[in-house]
Amino acid sequence: MIWDVFVLIFYFILVFYFGFHFAKNNEKEEDFYLAKKEIHWIFLLLSLVATETSSLTFLSIPSLSFKGDYRFLEIAFGYLIGRTIVALYLLPSYFSGNTISVYEYVGNRFGKSPQKTISLVFTISRLLGDGIRLYVSSLPIAFLLERMGLPFSQELLGMIALTTLSIVTIIYSVVGGFRAIVFTDVLQWFIYIFGGFFALGLLLYKLNIPILEGISNLQTLGKWNLFIFDYLPSGDNSYFIVFALIGGAFISIGSHGTDLMLVQRVIATKNLISGQKILIGSGVLVFFQFLLFLLIGSLLYLFYAGQTMAPDKVFSQFIVNEVPSPLLGILVAAILASAMSTLSSTINSLSLTWARDWGMDKWFSPRTLSLFFGVTLFVSSLIPYFLIQTWEKGLLEMGLTIFSYTLGPSIAVFFLARGKADLPVSGLLFSIFFLTSILLTVAIGLGFKISFTLLIPIGFGIQISLVQISRIRFKKN
Template identity: 35%
Template sequence: MAGHPVDYIIIVGYLIFIAAFGIISGGKQKSVDDYFLGSKSVPWWAVCFSIVAAETSTLTFISIPGLAYSANLNFLQVTIGYLLGRIVVAFIFLPAYQKGELKTAYSYLENRFGAKTRSFASIIFLFTRTAADGVRLFATAIPLKLMLNISYPLAIIIIAIVTLVYTYTGGVKGVIWVDVVQMFIYLGGAIIAAIFLLNIIPGGWNGIYSIAETEHKFSIINLGMDKGISDFFSQPYTLIGGLIGGAFLSMASHGTDQLIVQRLLTTKTLKDSQKAIIGSGVIVIIQFTIFLIVGVMLYAYYGKINAKPDEIFPKFIIEVLPPGVTGIIIAGLFAAAMSTLAGSMSSLSSSTMIDLFIPLKNKISSNLNAQRSIVNKNELKISRMITILWAALLVLAALFFMNTSQAVVELALSIASFTYGGLLGTFLLGILLKKTKQKEALAGFTIGIVTMIIVISLKIIAWTWYTLVGVSATIIAGFLIGVFLEKKN
């Protein structure tokens, strides 16, 4: 694809603006707390928008319209589950986090079980987040590679460097405020595409409705009872599967994943963090509705053509939209990706620094309290160096997945699903079962991960059930091992 000069100007201008805005909005940081927690001074509504932007990647921007194009609106059942899961996080997880002046999601695990559990959870997070976001970084490089006619490695490096600039200088506060802007950019891009489709399809909305309704594209509820019990669990978008799967996935991603929890810890009060997490669930339902409706419109425009569902929206952006508009929407595509990537860099470096490096240093050094301001300054420098390290590792992960034949959205979801069940199960062991100790928690966590490796490898059930299975395996194993050890003693 040869891009129009206007599109190049818009995209380059956007990338420069975002980098500058992130640097300015982040302000100056004097300590690790400033850098990773924004001095707990970020308003709840900004955190709310930032959460939505962080969980919305290029995969969402491209794949969700493709989902409605090839099927219908059944995915909305999952988004209702997302909201239910966030309500649980707001009233069960966040109060537990607020009790201990926590700086990462995994600090809670140390307070509840011990340092080994915290370190294990943090290391698992580091590996899975790097792999999953490496896939997302590669997906983001695809349109840049097509527009500029450059290699994938160069496209990946350009996006990573722009994102690193404002993450490195602005810290989490800069990341959050950039996310606020980027959410409106990518949502605006989707709405602009919808308006164009509305105007170029004969008959406007009535024409779209008549074509889509014939193929049942507006179907939202799927009870999934028309087939046997084995088929029921192999369908990802049934009502029960969507609600339960969406709720447990959201509890894991928003209650135990440092990418999101880091943002919630930047608010002033528990009430603010609760408003942010629940508000994000409402916005996500609206956002996915917009993406899905765009997919229905694309079906009305193209009909059934020989193309992968994930290719339909990019095909429309590149081939149909006029110059300038194409640039805006591709900028929106980058916005969706960079918000996730920036959050990934910040959360990876914060977990490395706060969960692993500082505890290890405190253990080794006996003179940390002396000249605390110098220590703070050194820790801030180290934090920034760690951010650069993780940016480089994300680039390497993207290069590793460059030649994958699997659909990138499936790959990213599968990677996260390997550990989400075990991670959420371990947190629930700590919150719900007061007698559980570190040995049982670590054993349950490990069994949960092994269970998910088997379940995903054998493709026994649909992805919406993955987290529930992992959580169940972790809690049951942890509980039974605890009972066994108690009897033994």
């Protein structure tokens, strides 16, 4: 086990090197937040994929094929459709001005109130959702430390892991700025992809069966189902082909067209063509990335055949129990890589939105704001440790689904901004419409148990409807 610890220490040292190596020339905002738009689009593409791939993705995607089949790839097809729409429809507007925060685009069209409101919703969503992702990322490290025989409770080991993970990420994010974050993301992408392929190879080795035989076994068990054409009148239709494609497209439009953390990587490139390559290329790469982790889940099903396993924990248990030292350290580093890339990007984007959308750059430097939000995210990630199990589960579910409730109205705001028509109401009332749309989406989603793939289109429709109703009303008056 000592070699696993050495691997993790080496990984942290490597991350520190990137942070301090790119620490120069970061005094101006454009340098700290966009790296002067000098980074090649391929690196930004890999950074985008690493950023959107959290540790939850790394650990949870295999559970989908372990307990089911490959229908999740329908969502990935929808992702590609959505990114293409963003690349062709929304992205040209972002490159037409000289904005650093994408929410400045909303402010230029509708005023400061909508700009600050959508920035505030983004902030709350990220602090809650990514704080919880950081908490989940610390669990495998706690398992590793517990396996080493350290005389502490699992909760305390988790806090130690969480603190270490946070400190390292905060330091290189604050010191190195956007440039360091991007190149560290690229490093981390290669690490967790290597970890995925290694896990796949290890499973094939341990199963010791021909690949064709394994494929045949999975086919017999119905594990290769991809497209779901059957609509269930009273069941869960999240993966019904039409809903899955529409939902996936809307998710991607919202995340890659309106979420500052991800859009930041696209507008940091030198021109529109490069930005479009980043968006569409990342959709293709994410599809094959999902396929890799779904394959891992299928092989885990064969590996644990006949055993009762919790699907959401099966990959973590395989890593901790079956991977030998020092390769265990590499896979834990892969989990850390997927978590740290998301965390560092969140820190930088939260700092950016409060610097530009709230005008905090008049009083605080980019590094000071990044330090503040890094510490805030760390505090939010500690919350689940102090909650009873029932509330912890509720918080986790809220953190994972909150983006589905906010992205629909956010997409509507940007589509309205992209259109030529002016608002029929004041910016303040438009902001109230936006917040009302989110609350109504939450109420409808919880009250009617709507499929998650439909939550974003519903939120989009509510926001558009409120604006159109007000437009008709004012015309009559």
